[in-house]
Amino acid sequence: MANRPRTLYEKIWDAHVVETRDDGTSLVYIDRHLVHEVTSPQAFEALRMAGRKVRKPELTLAVPDHNLPTTARLDTSGNRLPIADPESAQQLAALERNAPEFSIRYIGATDAEQGIVHVVGPEQGFSLPGATIVCGDSHTAAHGGVGALAFGIGTSEVEHVLATQTLLLKRSKTLEVRVDGQLGPGVTSKDLILHIIGVLGTAGGTGYVIEYRGEVFEKMSVESRLTVCNMSIEAGARSGLIAPDDITFAYLKGRPMAPKGEDWDKAVAWWRSLATDEGAKFDKSIRIDAGDVEPTVTWGTSPEDVVSIGGVVPAPESFADTSKQDAVRKSLDYMGLVPGTPMRDVEVQNIFIGSCTNSRIEDMRAAAEVLRGRKVHPNIKWGIVVPGSGLVKAQAEAEGLDKIIIEAGLEWREPGCSACLAMNPDKVPAGERCASTSNRNFVGRQGPGARTHLVSPAMAAAAAVTGRLTDVRELTS
Amino acid sequence: MEPVSTIEGRAIPFGRKNVDTDVIIPAHWLKTITREGLGRGAFESVRAEDGNIFDDPEFAGAPILIAGDNFGCGSSREHAAWALLDMGVKAVIAPSFSDIFSGNAFKNGILTVCLPQEQIDRLMEVAREQPVSIDLDTQTVTTPFQDRFTFEIDPFRKHCLSEGLDEVGLTLARDAAIANHEKSREANLPWLAKGVAA
Ligand code: SF4
Numbered sequence: 203m204a205n206r207p208r209t210l211y212e213k214i215w216d217a218h219v220v221e222t223r224d225d226g227t228s229l230v231y232i233d234r235h236l237v238h239e240v241t242s243p244q245a246f247e248a249l250r251m252a253g254r255k256v257r258k259p260e261l262t263l264a265v266p267d268h269n270l271p272t273t274a275r276l277d278t279s280g281n282r283l284p285i286a287d288p289e290s291a292q293q294l295a296a297l298e299r300n301a302p303e304f305s306i307r308y309i310g311a312t313d314a315e316q317g318i319v320h321v322v323g324p325e326q327g328f329s330l331p332g333a334t335i336v337c338g339d340s341h342t343a344a345h346g347g348v349g350a351l352a353f354g355i356g357t358s359e360v361e362h363v364l365a366t367q368t369l370l371l372k373r374s375k376t377l378e379v380r381v382d383g384q385l386g387p388g389v390t391s392k393d394l395i396l397h398i399i400g401v402l403g404t405a406g407g408t409g410y411v412i413e414y415r416g417e418v419f420e421k422m423s424v425e426s427r428l429t430v431c432n433m434s435i436e437a438g439a440r441s442g443l444i445a446p447d448d449i450t451f452a453y454l455k456g457r458p459m460a461p462k463g464e465d466w467d468k469a470v471a472w473w474r475s476l477a478t479d480e481g482a483k484f485d486k487s488i489r490i491d492a493g494d495v496e497p498t499v500t501w502g503t504s505p506e507d508v509v510s511i512g513g514v515v516p517a518p519e520s521f522a523d524t525s526k527q528d529a530v531r532k533s534l535d536y537m538g539l540v541p542g543t544p545m546r547d548v549e550v551q552n553i554f555i556g557s558c559t560n561s562r563i564e565d566m567r568a569a570a571e572v573l574r575g576r577k578v579h580p581n582i583k584w585g586i587v588v589p590g591s592g593l594v595k596a597q598a599e600a601e602g603l604d605k606i607i608i609e610a611g612l613e614w615r616e617p618g619c620s621a622c623l624a625m626n627p628d629k630v631p632a633g634e635r636c637a638s639t640s641n642r643n644f645v646g647r648q649g650p651g652a653r654t655h656l657v658s659p660a661m662a663a664a665a666a667v668t669g670r671l672t673d674v675r676e677l678t679s
Numbered sequence: 680m681e682p683v684s685t686i687e688g689r690a691i692p693f694g695r696k697n698v699d700t701d702v703i704i705p706a707h708w709l710k711t712i713t714r715e716g717l718g719r720g721a722f723e724s725v726r727a728e729d730g731n732i733f734d735d736p737e738f739a740g741a742p743i744l745i746a747g748d749n750f751g752c753g754s755s756r757e758h759a760a761w762a763l764l765d766m767g768v769k770a771v772i773a774p775s776f777s778d779i780f781s782g783n784a785f786k787n788g789i790l791t792v793c794l795p796q797e798q799i800d801r802l803m804e805v806a807r808e809q810p811v812s813i814d815l816d817t818q819t820v821t822t823p824f825q826d827r828f829t830f831e832i833d834p835f836r837k838h839c840l841s842e843g844l845d846e847v848g849l850t851l852a853r854d855a856a857i858a859n860h861e862k863s864r865e866a867n868l869p870w871l872a873k874g875v876a877a
Contacts, residue, residue: 220856220859243711252847260877269710292710358846361847366857367857
């Protein structure tokens, strides 16, 4: 048993099981817990009511992101501006109270390090390879990009982790998504994960943890790996991860919360041992040729509704399953699209470049690269670029990217979740389209009646320039 | 959590199928910071209908809700369970529930009872005028007319509900095992054990 070849997931799982019960559920130790303002207030309230403490405050990091407006947070004399929405203000105030009360490290709304939880975790070196990481947000799988086993949890589980530093879990099955070959020019990690979700479907990963393997991921930057793992949940998988390697170690080394000195050396040695063993078995495997992946966009209201930019809006009858046909009809109706329309002819009025999927420095660079020396098309009524953290923002500004973006005619904002979920003032108006780098094109996700097309940052920038969904390769080659 | 033994009283004969969590508590109620008070937003869209059952004074504070198939589908929001609790609902009877909802209900001490549709139909009829009683110990639902329907429940859930044990409390009772695991982490994976100071 001990020498049976194991997968990355199995090794991390085994290292964290506290005990296994007769019914097969295990009590699993949680190494890192990220907390934000929306899913935590009731968890802290419950602790307070039951007179319970946080078991290991040093394993939790709190940062507000979901509700914060992305407009200026300080006035010209450096005083904090109030949040107009009283409920958002109240949630933020609750986190500001709860973190110190329970001795939890808190990054405040106006701190330089503030940002989206899933951007801040890796950036600070809080998220580490081989760690179990949870957060009350379904895109927590992002941290799998550094080789962590990370997944989203609900408010009761947030309370459970705060009080016990553990969760009761059932072991998942393993799904290998192997991508060999090389992505073509203009094709990014976002196009790849949209393509993968298209192949798997939104339920293809249900019950599984995905390990992304193969040449493409081995060469990928950590930023891009975070983008891929982030959207694992859209294929139904609670978690998705990529084996940590030298690229990961180089990314983490020297980050403020990453191990140092002797700890670092020990950590790297352990991290190296985590890669899936030769001969380890996955419960399911799929293979994709990187050469088949084109710049990809969504046409519907489910992330599996993908098509390459050269394609057309599909007809409901082209789907075999009758329940899917109905769903497609509803989707097309909501999206205001007619089957057979080339995706390139779809005009957009809004641009959103941001969210935990695509708001890291690489994404800012990719967008700026396309926007450099160009102007936003008159079709575009609203377009914002929202860096994932204050540090990403500062880095982008040091590189002059903000100027390129502003000169092109897009707004440059403060970090936060922004138009990813319409819980804050950034929303897409009803009936209008948005080329968005976020992760969910659900009905109403970006605002009631809003029509979302998921794309990569470069594709969003291209759409900003032409006023319609566009193959970015036409602008860059 | 309050231990559950017998839940007796008026049962709201709602009966609707595929009630999703957005119907139980609409999204715009999610920005709260407490579990209390959500009852005011519960079934908001249904309450907008004339003559709806939820605004019938007969059923104010009723401890039981009767619903149709697939109750609690849709988003995983735990607010759905909190909203029901805040309305005073301690048990929901339906032919089936979404897994996530029944998990959330259980975590909050709400009993979910599955009964076949014909029995639900009978209860819907009785509930208009008469109280309904649920006994967790004997796993039965009874009415003043000698109806007696038995239901299944996971033994672990039954134990937790009848003892008033919440999951956090149960896990806290495993403190020694957790502490042991922590000790070995400190020795083998010290950088993970260290974390960050406040
Ligand atoms: S950007 Fe969107 S998906 Fe990411 S953490 Fe924020 S709300 Fe969740």
